[in-house]
Amino acid sequence: MSEQPKHTAGPWEWQSFDGGETIFLGTPNRGRLVVMDFVRMGMNRAEPRFSINRDGKDIGGIMSPASKLDIDNHPDARLIAAAPDMLAALKLLLAAFTTHDESANESEYATLARAAISKAEGK
DSSP: OOOOOOOOOSOOEEEESSTTSSEEEEOTTTTOOEEEEEEEOSSSOEEEEEEEEETTEEEEEEEEEGGGSOGGGOHHHHHHHHHHHHHHHHHHHHHHHHHTOTTOOHHHHHHHHHHHHHHHHTO
């Protein structure tokens, strides 16, 4: 079984080329490598675009519309989709650790955390 491509390394942050007219998600510390941006599709519609990743390497600057990608298998799109699951798992883990809840079922928390990680990594 081949290993899934890895997502673009962080950190990521929302950035703008032109004072707010063009917003994109990019890396602040590696020459503004664009992770995701949007392309206008008529008057009332926009489509996200993702950077192309070949052989596990960021190509940087080469963008493809989400509709042209296997979006469920794009590593950056998977990570974005998994973010709510990862946040929920981290909140539960943090609550269990900070309250020292002896009734906390560690395996349940570990299962949630593993599931969120697997979703992000496409496993």
